[in-house]
Amino acid sequence: MTAPVPDGPDLPDVPVAGEPDGPTAGSTATPPATPTPADIVSVVASGDDRAFEAGLRPRQLADFVGQQRVREQVALLLESALRRGRPPDHVLLSGPPGLGKTSLAMILAAELGAAIRLTSGPAIERAGDLVALLTSLAPGEVLFIDEIHRIARPAEELLYAAMEDFRVDVMLGKGAGATAIPLDVAPFTLVGATTRGGLLTGPLRDRFGFVGHLDFYAPAELEQVLTRSARLLGVPLRPDGGAEIAGRSRGTPRVANRLLRRVRDYAEVRADGIVTREVARAALAVYDVDELGLDRLDRAVLEALVRRFGGGPVGLSTLGVAVGEEPETVEEVAEPFLVREGLLARTPRGRVATPHGWHHLGLAPPEPRQPGPALFDLPAPAT
Numbered sequence: 535m536t537a538p539v540p541d542g543p544d545l546p547d548v549p550v551a552g553e554p555d556g557p558t559a560g561s562t563a564t565p566p567a568t569p570t571p572a573d574i575v576s577v578v579a580s581g582d583d584r585a586f587e588a589g590l591r592p593r594q595l596a597d598f599v600g601q602q603r604v605r606e607q608v609a610l611l612l613e614s615a616l617r618r619g620r621p622p623d624h625v626l627l628s629g630p631p632g633l634g635k636t637s638l639a640m641i642l643a644a645e646l647g648a649a650i651r652l653t654s655g656p657a658i659e660r661a662g663d664l665v666a667l668l669t670s671l672a673p674g675e676v677l678f679i680d681e682i683h684r685i686a687r688p689a690e691e692l693l694y695a696a697m698e699d700f701r702v703d704v705m706l707g708k709g710a711g712a713t714a715i716p717l718d719v720a721p722f723t724l725v726g727a728t729t730r731g732g733l734l735t736g737p738l739r740d741r742f743g744f745v746g747h748l749d750f751y752a753p754a755e756l757e758q759v760l761t762r763s764a765r766l767l768g769v770p771l772r773p774d775g776g777a778e779i780a781g782r783s784r785g786t787p788r789v790a791n792r793l794l795r796r797v798r799d800y801a802e803v804r805a806d807g808i809v810t811r812e813v814a815r816a817a818l819a820v821y822d823v824d825e826l827g828l829d830r831l832d833r834a835v836l837e838a839l840v841r842r843f844g845g846g847p848v849g850l851s852t853l854g855v856a857v858g859e860e861p862e863t864v865e866e867v868a869e870p871f872l873v874r875e876g877l878l879a880r881t882p883r884g885r886v887a888t889p890h891g892w893h894h895l896g897l898a899p900p901e902p903r904q905p906g907p908a909l910f911d912l913p914a915p916a917t
């Protein structure tokens with residue numbers, strides 16, 4: 535293991551060739567738009583988030599909160615690689631956005647004392663992009679490919695031999711006269727990250743020696759993340775303030791850190807700078823984030839479903855019209871969290887609000903309809 539590194543926003547990072555989706559080499563994907571207040575609980579990193587995240591990332595395994603099992607497995611992987619003096623097996627990290635996949639990849643490199651190169655699947659459009667990347671790796675380097683399930687198929691096929699035999703075959707010419715020139719690749723460790731593990735092809739998945747799945751964080755774990763971030767940002771955060779923010783962070787450290795920054799702004803402008811429960815509540819009311827972490831759109835969908843359609847079932851496009859959004863936005867942005875929280879269910883007949891959904895809006899769900907008397911139980915008509 536490397537010597538413990540004190541963490542702080544002003545410390546230089548491990549050698550990095552460019553953040554995923556960032557402006558540097560090997561990462562050309564378009565960054566998502568800067569969030570509006572309505573995007574405050576988005577799990578996708580904005581440009582502003584990235585600037586802060588670089589300083590807030592845990593730098594050693596010991597700082598990485600939660601994910602007990604994956605952390606222990608990664609620790610073993612590292613320990614054995616260091617003992618053998620060889621790069622560890624290739625690692626696949628799967629799980630929703632904002633849960634720490636990039637952070638874990640950077641920790642892995644830091645703990646190995648290796649440099650890390652960051653890129654993303656969509657940035658590798660052609661096989662040639664990947665050849666250039668692989669043949670320029672230094673021995674022992676870590677290559678991080680975010681959203682690896684989106685890598686172009688020809689590049690993916692090149693990756694197989696690179697992962698297995700540390701070799702790439704460059705094809706010269708076309709058709710019958712084409713020849714394959716094998717090029718050596720320095721032994722490296724690939725860390726792939728994916729939000730859609732199911733979309734990975736079998737041959738690619740099989741080439742990872744280790745697959746770790748990251749899950750949503752418990753509120754107590756998010757409180758730890760917030761305490762650490764508040765210390766690094768110099769924000770006076772009271773435990774009750776931390777608990778309030780953690781409960782609204784949708785199980786996601788990225789969201790927790792973003793809410794902390796917005797609450798800090800409020801605390802500085804409208805209060806005495808200290809983040810207490812009351813300050814956090816007042817701040818998050820301004821940003822339309824409720825006690826469960828629902829934002830304006832999530833609530834609008836739930837409200838429309840319950841108040842205008844009696845709890846459903848209602849079709850997706852009708853729901854979209856009711857809230858003034860495209861059906862895709864409702865389906866991809868609002869619904870996953872509403873479903874995960876058990877507030878809304880998708881049924882073959884349409885969307886329905888669950889009893890929990892009704893309660894969340896302070897309303898009583900309708901009594902389940904009693905089955906009417908069966909036809910044959912009806913009293914016989916008087917003759």
Ligand code: ADP
Pocket residue numbers: 586587588590591592597598599600601630631632633634635636637638727759787788791
């Ligand atoms: P992903 O790659 O899965 O989208 P990131 O690694 O970019 O997620 O994490 C987003 C931010 O959340 C990081 O900047 C980091 O500050 C914070 N974070 C994520 N996981 C943890 C963790 N386990 N402990 C502390 N902070 C974390």
